[in-house]
Amino acid sequence: MSSPFASSALFKPIRVGNQQLDHRIxxxxxxxxxxxNEYAPTDSMIEYYRQRATPNALVIMEATMISADAGAYPHAPGIYSxxxxxxWRKVTDAVHEKPGATAFLQIRHAGRASTTQFLPGAHPRLVSASAVPVPGKNELGNDYEIPQELTVDEINKIVNDFSRAARNAxxxxxxxxxxxxxxxxxxIDQFINTSCNKRADAYGGSIEHxxxxxxxxxxxxxxxIGVEKTAIRFSPWSEFLGMEDATxxxxxxxxxxxxxxxxxNMAYIHFIEPRDDFSRKTKNDTQNxxxxxxxxxxxxxISAGGYTTKPELAAQVADSTNNLIAFGRSFIANPDLVERLKHNWPLNKYNRETFYKGGDTGYIDYPFYESTTARGSQKLE
Ligand SMILES: Cc1cc2nc3c(=O)[nH]c(=O)nc-3n(C[C@H](O)[C@H](O)[C@H](O)COP(=O)(O)O)c2cc1C
Incomplete structure (x- = not known):
């Protein structure tokens, strides 16, 4: 069976920043x-990323805190110590074992999404654009705390923390x-969205502000770090953490x-699709x-979101837009996703129970296709 993916733009080369990529997955x-416990990558993480890297391809690594003040989640990474x-160096070395593999790190400040329990110091400050809490309960089962509005000096310090984290990376x-x-x-999203930013100074009000x-x-x-090494991710329609923008x-x-x-000349811009069912309650938005x-x-x-549930869209969107296509949950469950798409081999199902659970189960033990077949004799191609 020929692969509709292999013949699509997904497998056409593209330049991203300083790197020439062989495919767009x-x-x-x-x-x-x-x-x-110190928010640093473990040996399992080295293996997880090694498994998912392919030659001349882009791997974006998980949201990583820019400073101890940027908020923390248990066992989620930082890049400040x-x-x-x-x-992290061991992780990038493992990824770079594949020639031309390109490793980007997503850098984050959590703002009001965190909790003072995970912030350092005797009097930790949970901060945001404005003193507006996330609606609902946090992962500890408590109401989200009311954040404090950042001062302009604090904003400037956080901007510096982002640039230091980028240099560290x-x-x-x-x-x-x-x-x-x-x-x-x-x-950053908390500043952009009207649902959360109620400031009256140069950082609130109009879209420009x-x-x-x-x-x-x-x-x-x-x-x-240079423009070719800088990228950004946006999600105009995400409803995560109480986000909503009027326009x-x-x-x-x-x-x-x-x-x-x-x-x-930035390396890329990365957008989450409105149809994404992971960050939206209103599923299957095909209007926006x-x-x-x-x-x-x-x-x-880069276009992300919804390609896990409808992989066939990846080829269509790559063909019609020339975009790169990012996969989330299907890449969790298929370390060899690129090969599977190339040959149109069936995909493993992801198990959401192990997304954040810790341990190696559901992390580095998802099978490669070759290992599930007798010397590859059951390949669909
Ligand atoms: C377990 C899990 C962790 C995630 N962590 C992040 C993250 O660190 N940063 C981010 O921008 N999005 C994160 N996302 C969202 C994904 O990057 C992606 O947008 C989402 O899974 C939709 O793509 P999919 O339909 O292919 O799964 C996460 C999603 C899942 C399932």
Missing amino acids: VLCPLNRRRCD THQIQQ VEEAGFDGVEIHGANGYL RSRFCLQVVDAVVAA PYETWSYLVSQLEQQHP SLDPFRKLWSGPF
């Missing part, structure tokens, strides 16, 4: 909570670049236009589209 940033950086830990986490309800913090972070990271097309069009004007943003950006554009 990308590993989504996926936090799996497998770090040690020497130990964390040393452990690229200069010390061996990453080929960083993806700034501007999506899914974390601090709500975009200011995001664009300042991009400027600082570009200055720290998504206008807001993210402004952001993309600014990036196109100021930093057209990323097309207006695609038109505004001349560089590499």
Whole structure:
């Protein structure tokens, strides 16, 4: 059986930043909570990323805290201590065993999504754009705390923390670049969205003002590590963590236009599709589209979300838009996803019970296709 994926644009080369890629299948940033107690990668994480790297392909590694003040989740990574950086170095070395494999790290400040229980110091400050809590309960089963509105001095310090984290990632830990986490309800998104940003100063109100913090972070990271090593992720329709914006097309069009004007040589822009069923309660949104943003950006554009449930869309979207396509849950369950798509082999099912559970089960034990067949004799091709 021939593969509709192999003949599609998914397997056409593309340049991303300084790297020439052989195909356009990308590993989504996926936090799996497998770090040690100091928020540093473990041996299992080295193996997990080694399994999913392929030659001349892009691997985006999970949301990683830029500082101890950026919020923490148990066993989720940071990139601010020497130990964390040393452990990340082992991960990037393992990925780079595949020639041309390209390792980006997603860097994050959690803002109001965290809790003071996980912040350092005697009087930890949970912060956000405004003193507006996330609706509902946090993962400890408590109401989300009311954050404190960041001062302009604090905003500038966080911008510096982003650029230091980017330098740690690229200069010390061996990453080929960083993806700034501007999506899914974390601090940058908290400034962008009208549901959360109620500020009356230069960081709130108009689209230009709500975009200011995001664009300042991009400027600082570009200055720290270079434009070809800088990327960003956005999710205009994510409902995670109480996100909602009154005018998504206008807001993210402004952001993309600014990036196109100021930093057209960024490695890529990464958008989550409106149809994504992971970050949206309103599933299967086929009315909204990323097309207006695609038109505004001349560089590499990654589309994510929904390709796990409908892999056939990956080939269609790659063909019609020239985009790279990022896979989340199907890459969790299929370490050899690239080969499986190339040959149209069946996919393993993911087990959501083990997404964040810790341990190696459901992490590094998903089978490769070759190992499930007798010397490959049952290949569909
Ligand atoms: C276990 C898990 C962890 C995730 N962690 C992150 C993360 O660290 N950063 C991020 O931007 N998105 C994260 N996401 C969202 C994914 O990157 C992706 O957008 C989502 O899974 C939709 O793609 P899919 O339909 O292919 O799974 C996570 C999703 C899952 C399932």
